[in-house]
Amino acid sequence: MSADICCDIPNASETQSSQKTAMGSKFEKSPFRWKVATLVLFLVCVALAVTLIVVLCSGVSTGQHDGHGQPCAAGYIVEPVDPTRPGPFSDLSLEEIDSVRNYMLAQDSLQLTPWEHAEISDNYIYAIETHLPAKDDVLRFLDGGGPAPERLAKVTVYAGQRTPPVVEEYIVGPVTNPSRHTVYTLRGRKFPIPFHSRVPDSKENNLVEGRLREVSETAYRVLKESFDTWYHNCTDRCLTFIDTAPRGFRSGQRKTWWYAMRNLQGMTLNPVGFMVEVNTEGANTSQWRTERVFYNGQLFDSVHELVSDYNQGTVEKVTLPMPKDDNTLFSSFRRRGPPQPPTPLRAPEQFEPDGRRYKVRGRHVEYMGWSFDWRLSTTHGPQLLDIKMNGERVVYELSLQEIGAFYSGHDPLMLSTFFLDTGWNMGSSHFELVPGVDCPNTASYLDVLHQKDSARPRQYKNAVCVFELNTGIPLRRHYESDFQGGYLFYGGMVDNVLVVRTISTVFNYDYVLDFIFHQNGVLEVRTSLTGYVMSTFYTQAEAPYGYKMWQSAIGNAHHHVINLKVDMDVGGIENRYETVDFVQTNITNPLYPELYHIHTKAQRNPKTTEREAILHYNFDRPKYYNFYNQEKSNSYGIKKGYRIQINAPTKELVPRGWGPMRGAAWADYQMAVTRRKESEPASSSLYNQNDPYDPVVDFDRFLDDDENIVDQDLVAWVTMGTHHVPHAEDAPVTATAGNQLSLFLRPFHFFDEDPSMASSNGVLITYDKDSHEVDVDRFGTPYGSNCLPREAVFAYNGTWPETED
Ligand SMILES: *[C@@H]1O[C@H](CO)[C@@H](O)[C@H](O)[C@H]1NC(C)=O
Ligand SMILES: *[C@@H]1O[C@H](CO)[C@@H](O)[C@H](O)[C@H]1NC(C)=O
Numbered sequence: 001m002s003a004d005i006c007c008d009i010p011n012a013s014e015t016q017s018s019q020k021t022a023m024g025s026k027f028e029k030s031p032f033r034w035k036v037a038t039l040v041l042f043l044v045c046v047a048l049a050v051t052l053i054v055v056l057c058s059g060v061s062t063g064q065h066d067g068h069g070q071p072c073a074a075g076y077i078v079e080p081v082d083p084t085r086p087g088p089f090s091d092l093s094l095e096e097i098d099s100v101r102n103y104m105l106a107q108d109s110l111q112l113t114p115w116e117h118a119e120i121s122d123n124y125i126y127a128i129e130t131h132l133p134a135k136d137d138v139l140r141f142l143d144g145g146g147p148a149p150e151r152l153a154k155v156t157v158y159a160g161q162r163t164p165p166v167v168e169e170y171i172v173g174p175v176t177n178p179s180r181h182t183v184y185t186l187r188g189r190k191f192p193i194p195f196h197s198r199v200p201d202s203k204e205n206n207l208v209e210g211r212l213r214e215v216s217e218t219a220y221r222v223l224k225e226s227f228d229t230w231y232h233n234c235t236d237r238c239l240t241f242i243d244t245a246p247r248g249f250r251s252g253q254r255k256t257w258w259y260a261m262r263n264l265q266g267m268t269l270n271p272v273g274f275m276v277e278v279n280t281e282g283a284n285t286s287q288w289r290t291e292r293v294f295y296n297g298q299l300f301d302s303v304h305e306l307v308s309d310y311n312q313g314t315v316e317k318v319t320l321p322m323p324k325d326d327n328t329l330f331s332s333f334r335r336r337g338p339p340q341p342p343t344p345l346r347a348p349e350q351f352e353p354d355g356r357r358y359k360v361r362g363r364h365v366e367y368m369g370w371s372f373d374w375r376l377s378t379t380h381g382p383q384l385l386d387i388k389m390n391g392e393r394v395v396y397e398l399s400l401q402e403i404g405a406f407y408s409g410h411d412p413l414m415l416s417t418f419f420l421d422t423g424w425n426m427g428s429s430h431f432e433l434v435p436g437v438d439c440p441n442t443a444s445y446l447d448v449l450h451q452k453d454s455a456r457p458r459q460y461k462n463a464v465c466v467f468e469l470n471t472g473i474p475l476r477r478h479y480e481s482d483f484q485g486g487y488l489f490y491g492g493m494v495d496n497v498l499v500v501r502t503i504s505t506v507f508n509y510d511y512v513l514d515f516i517f518h519q520n521g522v523l524e525v526r527t528s529l530t531g532y533v534m535s536t537f538y539t540q541a542e543a544p545y546g547y548k549m550w551q552s553a554i555g556n557a558h559h560h561v562i563n564l565k566v567d568m569d570v571g572g573i574e575n576r577y578e579t580v581d582f583v584q585t586n587i588t589n590p591l592y593p594e595l596y597h598i599h600t601k602a603q604r605n606p607k608t609t610e611r612e613a614i615l616h617y618n619f620d621r622p623k624y625y626n627f628y629n630q631e632k633s634n635s636y637g638i639k640k641g642y643r644i645q646i647n648a649p650t651k652e653l654v655p656r657g658w659g660p661m662r663g664a665a666w667a668d669y670q671m672a673v674t675r676r677k678e679s680e681p682a683s684s685s686l687y688n689q690n691d692p693y694d695p696v697v698d699f700d701r702f703l704d705d706d707e708n709i710v711d712q713d714l715v716a717w718v719t720m721g722t723h724h725v726p727h728a729e730d731a732p733v734t735a736t737a738g739n740q741l742s743l744f745l746r747p748f749h750f751f752d753e754d755p756s757m758a759s760s761n762g763v764l765i766t767y768d769k770d771s772h773e774v775d776v777d778r779f780g781t782p783y784g785s786n787c788l789p790r791e792a793v794f795a796y797n798g799t800w801p802e803t804e805d
């Protein structure tokens with residue numbers, strides 16, 4: 001079978017790795033050469049057949065399926081998660097979640113009500129997720145042949161029945177058959193967790209919806225006359241309400257501003273300027289109530305006050321007719337304008353002539369010397385663990401911590417918009433990816449489960465994709481001119497990368513989160529921003545904060561900030577951190593002692609304590625940020641290092657002492673370096689959003705002890721960001737182009753040379769100018785392909801249903 005396939009290839013001579021052709025006479029080959037070529041081909045065929053059999057037997061099918069009309073090979077098989085053989089970082093399986101839930105519900109002392117029967121004033125389980133084992137235990141297992149660490153779960157309980165009501169967190173284990181639970185506390189982390197700081201769940205939001213319906217009924221005439229839309233019984237004339245946070249201006253408050261928008265495609269671009277404050281403090285929901293109301297720039301103590309003032313004619317009215325037809329286009333995804341291309345044509349696509357070249361086994365991925373595990377934390381989102389290059393660990397954990405968006409403005413909405421997206425389900429809002437748009441058609445898709453705010457775990461199909469990408473740019477290349485109209489050689493290699501992608505849709509906004517593995521040991525983390533901007537109703541008072549756009553909205557200035565944890569383990573866990581500073585020096589010119597000469601030195605500055613290591617970016621002092629191992633050197637005697645390069649450093653203009661900034665203390669630093677501690681697992685928490693004034697996790701506490709960081713296990717906390725003043729072209733949504741924030745981990749004397757030199761995808765062309773022979777060496781890799789791309793079957797469901805019992 002394999003021989004057929006291979007001997008079918010009419011121009012298979014090109015599959016020889018190193019073919020010589022006379023320059024300019026590629027097609028004038030002599031009959032003798034053809035005979036030789038045929039013989040060589042035959043031998044190649046036999047070799048390929050043998051290889052194919054060997055390869056097939058080892059579970060890989062990277063055969064040379066290169067014949068006309070044959071589908072391209074599939075390559076490595078994606079092995080699904082085997083729930084009976086979890087790794088140390090694996091997320092909980094359906095069975096494990098069930099056994100943890102059942103165990104917790106059976107504990108009489110906890111007095112838990114099953115979620116489906118629970119009310120706010122009961123104690124019930126909000127979320128269940130993996131609790132990662134201690135790093136020591138994991139490393140003993142991975143590196144020392146120790147036992148597999150016990151798998152644990154973290155269970156979050158909304159305990160509305162306790163006095164006072166609180167949020168409780170428990171560590172439960174072992175997850176297959178739990179026998180114990182302990183209260184989760186960490187030194188330095190606020191305890192107990194105040195009830196007012198919890199993330200609102202569907203139970204709370206359903207009750208609030210009822211209150212908003214009452215408001216709409218009471219203010220029906222105002223809403224109808226002003227906006228021609230309302231909230232209750234609205235059918236085709238609907239307003240919708242969205243909440244914002246923080247929920248108050250002081251610790252302890254839980255007063256949320258809900259703002260009305262037209263229920264059109266792109267609602268956040270269609271605000272009407274009507275807002276309602278809803279107080280949901282405490283667990284006694286009969287005390288929850290609407291408080292103030294904001295209408296056309298005017299504040300009222302209650303909806304009744306608005307209505308009676310309106311009826312008496314003392315309110316400044318606004319009239320905004322319901323937008324129709326073309327007036328609703330701007331915020332929609334419907335095509336408009338002259339079509340491009342004039343005739344609909346398909347765009348270029350990639351295909352894989354030899355199939356998948358990366359291995360996926362459950363949550364473990366391997367690609368061209370790289371290997372790592374990944375998980376999707378229900379709280380924080382994507383995490384990569386145990387990242388190794390050529391068998392050497394470089395990073396123990398690389399994970400998203402928090403995404404902030406800090407808005408400015410004058411109305412209640414904009415005064416209360418200091419978003420910390422962990423508090424908006426950032427971790428669990430990774431929905432099904434659309435093939436061909438969200439990820440290339442060649443991508444492999446992976447499912448995840450989250451148990452949060454529901455009776456049963458929800459399944460998120462195709463929430464993560466993994467793909468190899470030909471980025472279309474050389475990773476490296478050089479043309480060596482002979483300066484006489486010819487050249488000596490050309491060397492090059494295209495930048496093929498492996499991408500792990502997931503997209504977090506936090507209500508209106510979408511964050512494309514990419515981890516990109518380059519073959520030269522560079523690991524890139526890229527966040528691309530897209531989705532709808534938040535806008536607010538335009539009034540004169542909002543003018544200083546942005547531009548008036550669209551119907552009657554203003555896009556207010558805001559700051560996007562993203563925090564990542566990078567647990568560096570460069571050649572071992574004990575690392576040092578230094579900056580390599582570019583320092584101006586003024587020397588006497590050794591060639592002309594009467595002249596002075598100004599240039600730059602590379603000055604190494606080891607950092608010894610956490611506070612000394614804080615990075616406040618200074619344009620006058622360019623630096624490298626290098627993590628290295630004092631005990632390990634490369635062949636040139638230089639300490640093996642990896643450096644962090646932040647391509648999107650950002651300045652937080654809100655001073656750290658002010659209001660909600662304590663809940664986002666990390667945003668004040670472009671980078672901080674701390675000693676790794678099990679008690680400092682994350683720079684933020686589920687609870688920081690709803691009480692940033694006295695947050696459950698205060699990142700500054702990580703730095704306050706100012707510990708020694710020499711030869712310690714080090715964590716870099718990196719902040720990237722961008723300031724955004726929305727513009728007309730942010731409609732319908734912000735585009736990713738120009739809104740990509742990148743962080744790079746780059747080898748710095750970690751290897752002896754560029755590790756991509758091992759790649760058989762390099763090309764070396766040499767030219768003999770006497771014989772005019774061109775030698776193209778592809779190091780054994782066939783050139784080109786005429787197999788058929790594997791059929792792209794488009795499938796999209798888009799739902800994230802609860803799993804069956
Ligand atoms: C809403 O519509 C339902 C069904 O038509 C009706 O029973 C109810 O009275 C209406 N409520 C209001 C407030 O108009
Ligand atoms: C809840 O609040 C209502 C209204 O203030 C009060 O009548 C009731 O006793 C409270 N319930 C509990 C359990 O405290």
Ligand SMILES: *[C@@H]1O[C@H](CO)[C@@H](O)[C@H](O)[C@H]1NC(C)=O
Nearest residue numbers: 585586587588595596597598
């Ligand atoms: C460099 O050093 C020379 C000699 O000390 C001095 O005259 C000169 O001003 C210096 N230049 C700068 C730019 O520092």
Ligand SMILES: *[C@@H]1O[C@H](CO)[C@@H](O)[C@H](O)[C@H]1NC(C)=O
Nearest residue numbers: 459461796797798799800801
């Ligand atoms: C989407 O998936 C769910 C769960 O598997 C299934 O019940 C539903 O029928 C699917 N919907 C469509 C439109 O295929």
Ligand SMILES: [Cu+2]
Nearest residue numbers: 533558560724
């Ligand atoms: Cu923005």
